[in-house]
Amino acid sequence: MQKFSKEWILVGVFVVLFILMAVLSPSRFLSLDNLQSMAFQLPELGIISLAMMVVIVTGGINLSITSSAALCGIMTAFVLSKLNASGASIFITILAAILVAILTSQICGAINGLVVAYIGVSPILVTLGTMTLFEGISLNFTKGGAISGFPEQYYWFGNGTILAIPVPMIIFVVVIIATLILLERTPWGMSVYMVGCNPTATMFSGINIKKVLMKVYLYSAFLGSIAAIIMTSRYNSAKVDYGSSYLLQSVAAAVLGGTDIAGGYGKVMGTVIAVAVLQVLSSGLNILGLNRYIVDIIMGAILIVVLAINFLNSKGFKFKIKKAA
Amino acid sequence: MKRFVKSKEMGILLIIIVISIIISIGNSTFLRPDNIIDMLKGNTVLGIMAMGMLLVIITGGIDVSVGAMVAAVTVLVGKFMVNFSGNVLLAFIVGCLCGTIMGAINGIFIAKLKIPPIVVTLGTMSIINGLMLYYTNGTWINDIPESFINFGKLTLFKIPNGQGGMIGVPIQILFLVIAALVTWVILKYTLIGRGIYAMGGNPVSAARIGYNLDKISIFLYSYMGFVTGLAAVVHTSIMRQVDPNAFTGFELQVVAAVVLGGANILGGAGTVLGTLLGVLLLAIMNNGLILMHIPVFWQKIVVGAVIIIAVSIDVIQRKHAEKNLTKVDIE
Numbered sequence: 030m031q032k033f034s035k036e037w038i039l040v041g042v043f044v045v046l047f048i049l050m051a052v053l054s055p056s057r058f059l060s061l062d063n064l065q066s067m068a069f070q071l072p073e074l075g076i077i078s079l080a081m082m083v084v085i086v087t088g089g090i091n092l093s094i095t096s097s098a099a100l101c102g103i104m105t106a107f108v109l110s111k112l113n114a115s116g117a118s119i120f121i122t123i124l125a126a127i128l129v130a131i132l133t134s135q136i137c138g139a140i141n142g143l144v145v146a147y148i149g150v151s152p153i154l155v156t157l158g159t160m161t162l163f164e165g166i167s168l169n170f171t172k173g174g175a176i177s178g179f180p181e182q183y184y185w186f187g188n189g190t191i192l193a194i195p196v197p198m199i200i201f202v203v204v205i206i207a208t209l210i211l212l213e214r215t216p217w218g219m220s221v222y223m224v225g226c227n228p229t230a231t232m233f234s235g236i237n238i239k240k241v242l243m244k245v246y247l248y249s250a251f252l253g254s255i256a257a258i259i260m261t262s263r264y265n266s267a268k269v270d271y272g273s274s275y276l277l278q279s280v281a282a283a284v285l286g287g288t289d290i291a292g293g294y295g296k297v298m299g300t301v302i303a304v305a306v307l308q309v310l311s312s313g314l315n316i317l318g319l320n321r322y323i324v325d326i327i328m329g330a331i332l333i334v335v336l337a338i339n340f341l342n343s344k345g346f347k348f349k350i351k352k353a354a
Numbered sequence: 355m356k357r358f359v360k361s362k363e364m365g366i367l368l369i370i371i372v373i374s375i376i377i378s379i380g381n382s383t384f385l386r387p388d389n390i391i392d393m394l395k396g397n398t399v400l401g402i403m404a405m406g407m408l409l410v411i412i413t414g415g416i417d418v419s420v421g422a423m424v425a426a427v428t429v430l431v432g433k434f435m436v437n438f439s440g441n442v443l444l445a446f447i448v449g450c451l452c453g454t455i456m457g458a459i460n461g462i463f464i465a466k467l468k469i470p471p472i473v474v475t476l477g478t479m480s481i482i483n484g485l486m487l488y489y490t491n492g493t494w495i496n497d498i499p500e501s502f503i504n505f506g507k508l509t510l511f512k513i514p515n516g517q518g519g520m521i522g523v524p525i526q527i528l529f530l531v532i533a534a535l536v537t538w539v540i541l542k543y544t545l546i547g548r549g550i551y552a553m554g555g556n557p558v559s560a561a562r563i564g565y566n567l568d569k570i571s572i573f574l575y576s577y578m579g580f581v582t583g584l585a586a587v588v589h590t591s592i593m594r595q596v597d598p599n600a601f602t603g604f605e606l607q608v609v610a611a612v613v614l615g616g617a618n619i620l621g622g623a624g625t626v627l628g629t630l631l632g633v634l635l636l637a638i639m640n641n642g643l644i645l646m647h648i649p650v651f652w653q654k655i656v657v658g659a660v661i662i663i664a665v666s667i668d669v670i671q672r673k674h675a676e677k678n679l680t681k682v683d684i685e
Contacts, residue, residue, distance in 0.1 A: 090472075092606070144666055149673065151619045153416070154665045157606055162658030168651040277418070277476055290470045325484030333477040336469045 035287030035339060036299045042335070043306045050313035057316050065195060067312050069188070069263070072201035073256050075304040077275045078282035079208050080252035082300045083245055085283050086212070087225045088292025089145065089152030091249050095276040096163040097137035098253035099269055102260055103167050105130040106176035106267030113180045123183055130254040137163060138250030139243075146242035167269045177266035187262030197259045204255060209297045211248070221245060225292030281332050282307055287339070306331075362616035362668070366631040369664065370638060377642035384645050387513055388521050395592065397637040398530045399424070401630065402585040403604075404611045405537040406457075406578035408629045411612050412541075413554045413574060414621025415471035419460060419479035420582050421604035426486040427452050427586035432495035432596035440499025449587035450580050456482065457579015461572035479605070486598055495596035506591030529588050533581055538626040546573055554621030610657075611636050614664055635660075 050058045057063060077094055084091040105126045112122040137159070144155045170176075189196040212218035220241045223231040232238050256275075261267045286303035288295030307328065314324045378384045403420055410417050431449045438444075456478070463474045509522025541547040549570045552560035561567050590596060615632025617624030639660060643653045 144662060148666050148669055150662075150665050150669045153609075154613055154619055155662060157610060157613075158658050158661035158665065160606075160658070161610075161654050161661065165652065165654030165656070165658055168654060169649075172651060277479070280472070281476055281480075284473050284476075290473055320488055322484040322488035326481050326488070327484075329477040329480030329482075329484065332480070333463060333469065333474060336473055336477075337463075337467045340467050340469060 035342075036296055036302065038338070038342075039286065039299060039302045039306065039335075043302055043309065046306060046309050046313070050309060050316070054313070054316050058313055063312065063316065065190075065193070067308055068195045068198045070312070071304060071308045072195075072197035073260055073263075073272065074275050074278055074282065074307070075201050075301060076204050076252050076256040076259070077272070078279040078286075078300050078304050079204060079297065080249040080256070081279040082283040082286065082288050082295050082297070083208070083212065083221070083252075084152065084249050085280070085288050085290060086221055086292060086295040087242060087245050088228075089242075089245075090156065090280065090290075091141065091246070092153065092156040092276065093137065093141060093159040093163055094156075094249060094253050094279065095272045096160045096167065097134060097250050098257040098260070098272055099267075100137060100163045100167045101130040101133045101254040102257035102267040102271060103170050103176060103269070104133045105258060106179065106261050107170060109180065109183060109261075110176055110178040113178060119180050119182050122180055126183070127258060130258055131251065134250040134254030134257075135247055137253075138247040141250070142243035142246035145246060146239040164269060171267070171269055173269065175266040175268040179261075179265060183262055184265060185262070187259050187264075197263070200255065200259060204252060205297060205301055208252075212297060217241065217244060222293060222295075225289075225294070227293075278307070278328075281328070285332055285335055363625065363628045363631055365667070365671075366614065366616060366628060366635060366664075370631060370635050373635070373638055373642060377638070377646060380642075381645040381647075384642060386517075389641070389645075391521060391523060391527075393637050393641045394530075395524045395526055396641075397633055398526045399585045399589045399592070400604075400607060400611055400636070401530045401633040402533045402581050402588060403608045404615070404629050404633050405533045405626065406574075406581035407608045407612045408537065408615075408617055408624050408626065409540070409550055409574045410471070410578050411609070411617045411619060412550050412621060412624045413570070414557075414619075415464065415571075415574075416609065416619075417460065417475045417575065417578050418472060418605045418609075419456075419475040419482060420578065420608055421601040421606075422479045422482040422486070423453060423456050423579060423582045424586045424589065424604065425598055425601040426456070426482050427583045428590050428596045428600070429486050429490055429495065429598055431587055431590055432498065435499050435502055436495060436497055440501040442502055442505045445502060445590075446584070446587050450583040453579040453581070453583020453586065454576050455579065457582065458572060458576040460579070461575030464575060465568035465571035490598045492598055494598075498590065498594055498596075502591065503594050506594060524592075526588050526592055529584060533584065534626055534630060537581075540577075541626065546570060550574060551622060554618075554623070556622075607636070610661055614661060616668065 077098065080094050081091055108126045108129045109122060112125060141155055141159055144150050145152050185196060186200075187197055191199060212221060220231065220236045223234075223236065224238050224241050228238055256272065260271055264271060282303045283295065283300050284290055285306070286296070286299035286301070288300060310327065310331070311324050314327065315321070374384070383389055403424065407417060407420065427449050430452050431445050434448050435445055460475055460478055463469055463478075464471050505525070508525040510525055510528055512520040512522050514520055541550065549560065549565040552563065552565055553567055553570055557567060593600075611632045612624065612629050613619055613632070614635055615624070615628035615630070617629065636657070639657055640653065643656060648656070
């Protein structure tokens with residue numbers, strides 16, 4: 030029964046949706062403006078979804094990803110505005126800001142990783158706690174307001190283009206390739222999938238699963254910081270709730286992309302295509318003039334329908350195995 | 355008695371007592387009856403919903419759509435009362451019915467299509483939220499009928515408020531008590547309650563013993579919907595108006611309360627008493643931090659830190675206990 034892998038079904042969905050939108054509204058959906066604006070919007074959710082997916086592959090979930098990203102954004106903004114005001118050179122200012130973002134993300138990731146891997150608390154609880162914790166720290170920094178006043182050059186990360194290709198998109202592609210190589214071409218990536226399949230067996234096969242998990246949470250938080258840099262640059266400010274709506278969307282994207290929520294399976298490209306599907310859908314429906322709440326409804330319905338199809342598909346597959354045996 | 359002293363609930367109770375002592379040293383109004391009653395009243399909604407979430411989490415599932423569900427039911431009940439009838443009983447029937455139907459939909463998807471609970475409820479959350487916001491456009495419902503508002507002001511009995519006067523115990527607390535009792539009876543005395551624990555412990559074994567897991571799933575997500583509906587009506591009776599956006603992110607608070615109460619998120623363990631203590635712990639922290647004049651910005655940090663520390667201690671204790679067990683593996 031299972032002629033197509035989950036990823037190919039998704040590619041089909043993407044193509045059909047793209048053509049559908051293009052036919053329904055050719056002048057606006059296919060316009061350079063719209064394509065470019067989609068390319069500007071997509072990377073944020075895309076990078077956060079990859080960050081989420083890496084953790085889901087290990088059988089966990091990272092509910093703190095958006096709040097740690099927001100915290101990174103706020104620290105970055107803090108450094109940027111302070112250094113900018115003090116008149117330091119642009120290069121040093123931006124470099125310092127990026128370093129601070131990455132450093133913050135690694136601290137956040139290390140807290141998650143320590144509690145999940147070394148104490149052994151289930152990820153959903155840890156990240157539920159750290160989500161609240163990071164949000165609290167961010168609130169303490171901003172007192173609920175937004176931080177702005179960045180140097181103009183910083184604007185480039187979120188809004189610039191190279192040969193008409195948006196810079197965020199280029200960053201996203203780099204992230205995709207890096208994640209692809211890390212997860213699917215390195216021993217560490219292999220062990221990530223193994224931990225997701227069966228942690229006990231992985232441990233007995235001589236892999237230090239604590240280290241593997243720790244690195245997963247560090248990497249996840251790192252991707253969060255990249256998304257944070259793009260976000261702060263795109264909005265030219267930083268605030269506690271920037272990106273908070275991406276939290277459940279990123280879980281949805283990862284799962285839609287075929288990642289098994291119980292761990293052990295998940296392809297980088299699946300997640301990326303799922304994000305693209307979500308983006309085409311939301312932009313397209315927006316252009317068609319649909320109420321954004323209806324877009325929410327459709328997103329939810331698609332999530333359930335695609336998983337139902339996956340289920341029916343895999344049921345057929347299991348049936349075949351039984352017969353063969 | 356000895357068993358209770360060693361139980362998880364005791365640990366939570368100890369944390370609650372310690373925090374209470376610290377807060378009451380900082381601000382003596384904390385232990386005043388009127389503050390305690392206000393605090394309880396403000397958290398009945400959380401408590402009632404935690405009862406449903408407890409069952410879901412015992413089976414190893416999770417329901418992240420409860421925030422959207424409770425908001426949707428408040429809107430439906432509010433519209434119903436404004437347009438049709440201010441009858442209190444009818445409001446409860448409509449609320450519980452709507453909630454149960456939404457929960458049953460979750461249950462059917464989870465049981466029949468075998469989609470993981472977190473994914474199904476993520477989807478229904480998005481759908482319910484979208485439908486509700488499309489319907490209301492985010493506007494509040496203010497003209498709740500007088501009869502229902504009067505019902506919300508009812509009190510059960512009066513207790514001295516510690517300053518010579520009397521203060522009434524609000525009726526909303528009664529619903530929390532009822533929800534807790536019903537949940538306790540389900541878990542303790544019914545076959546389906548045994549099934550819930552069995553399913554959380556090991557679904558395969560539970561199915562082999564003869565439990566119908568599909569039925570249990572549908573029942574428990576419907577029950578989750580039912581208590582959510584109840585909570586929605588209670589919420590409306592407290593607030594006397596409906597804000598469609600009042601419950602954004604509420605689902606995670608409900609989960610946090612249940613988990614702080616010692617329920618195992620992987621399934622198989624959890625008690626009504628523990629969950630009530632978990633709700634109380636969250637309530638005390640939120641209330642106490644305000645009374646201690648700690649800036650609002652610090653509250654989340656404290657709550658987050660307490661969640662992490664509490665669950666870490668729990669896991670460390672469990673690991674310690676496992677070490678002392680003699681293990682016999684039969685394969």
